[in-house]
Amino acid sequence: EAGVAQSPRYKIIEKRQSVAFWCNPISGHATLYWYQQILGQGPKLLIQFQNNGVVDDSQLPKDRFSAERLKGVDSTLKIQPAKLEDSAVYLCASSLDTYNEQFFGPGTRLTVL
Amino acid sequence: GDSVTQMEGPVTLSEEAFLTINCTYTATGYPSLFWYVQYPGEGLQLLLKATKADDKGSNKGFEATYRKETTSFHLEKGSVQVSDSAVYFCALTSNTGKLIFGQGTTLQVKP
Numbered sequence: 001e002a003g004v005a006q007s008p009r010y011k012i013i014e015k016r017q018s019v020a021f022w023c024n025p026i027s028g029h030a031t032l033y034w035y036q037q038i039l040g041q042g043p044k045l046l047i048q049f050q051n052n053g054v055v056d057d058s059q060l061p062k063d064r065f066s067a068e069r070l071k072g073v074d075s076t077l078k079i080q081p082a083k084l085e086d087s088a089v090y091l092c093a094s095s096l097d098t099y100n101e102q103f104f105g106p107g108t109r110l111t112v113l
Numbered sequence: 114g115d116s117v118t119q120m121e122g123p124v125t126l127s128e129e130a131f132l133t134i135n136c137t138y139t140a141t142g143y144p145s146l147f148w149y150v151q152y153p154g155e156g157l158q159l160l161l162k163a164t165k166a167d168d169k170g171s172n173k174g175f176e177a178t179y180r181k182e183t184t185s186f187h188l189e190k191g192s193v194q195v196s197d198s199a200v201y202f203c204a205l206t207s208n209t210g211k212l213i214f215g216q217g218t219t220l221q222v223k224p
Contacts, residue, residue: 033211042117042202042214043157056209091157098210099145104157 002026004105006092012111018080021108025073025094031055032069033102034077035091043091049075050098079110087112115140119203119215126193126222134188134218136177136203144205146170146179146186147212151200160188160201193222 005024013019025032030051035043046065048056051072060067064083069075079086089109093102120135138146148160148170161170166181175190186203203215 031210035212040216042204042216043212044214045211048209048211056211093157093212095210099206101159101162102212106156 004092004094004103006090006105006108008108009106010109010111012113013082014113015084016081018078019082019110020076020078021090021092021110023075023077023092023094023105025075025092026103029094029096029103030072031095031098031100031102032075033093033095034067034075035093037089037091037107039088046077046090055098082110082112084112086110115144115205115207115213117203117205117213117215119201119218122200122217123219123221126220128195128222128224129192130222132188132190132193132197132220134201134203134220136186136188136215138184138186138203138205140184140205140207142208143181144207146177147204147206148175148177148186148188149202149204149214151202151217153199157202193220195222195224198222 032049034046037043046060049069067077089107091107092105095102116139145164147162149157150160161172163170163179169178200217204212
């Protein structure tokens with residue numbers, strides 16, 4: 001069974017530029033999560049989808065971050081404009097349903113210069 | 114709000130030493146508790162979990178017991194190997210299902 005796929009694996013941009021990350025969850029998984037992991041810290045949830053609806057986006061900086069999950073499968077996370085403090089690894093995870101085990105993708109490492 | 118606190122790292126041990134990584138939590142309700150591991154250059158992997166008080170999760174020689182009375186979920190292994198070198202994260206699920214992680218503890222095992 002294929003795992004959670006993410007791309008790109010690495011991205012370097014300058015501040016004020018925009019960037020987008022893509023996630024393809026495990027087939028059949030209804031719940032999709034985006035986490036931000038800053039160096040030296042544990043991952044922090046940015047947004048949680050149940051199918052194509054948002055369950056929790058309370059920690060998403062909505063002035064610059066946006067995310068969508070069209071058709072309840074793939075998801076895209078966008079940052080516009082990026083700030084230096086957005087440098088982090090962005091992890092996508094999926095689960096069969098809300099309280100099932102979450103499976104993580106390899107992450108996208110973003111560096112903002 | 115819900116939170117997880119782990120012991121500060123890094124933890125450096127010799128091969129075959131006993132490992133304990135402390136984890137305590139604050140939560141409303143009855144969360145499930147997890148240990149995740151992140152090997153160098155790899156993604157997060159679930160190591161073990163416990164879903165109710167007094168449950169013991171175990172995997173690959175690692176164990177942790179859900180202690181409701183002390184709100185703890187300490188990770189232990191009787192004899193560590195060099196291949197156990199990684200970052201270990203304690204986590205709980207909130208009432209919405211999201212994972213809340215501790216800050217991570219780096220383990221380095223020397224031969």
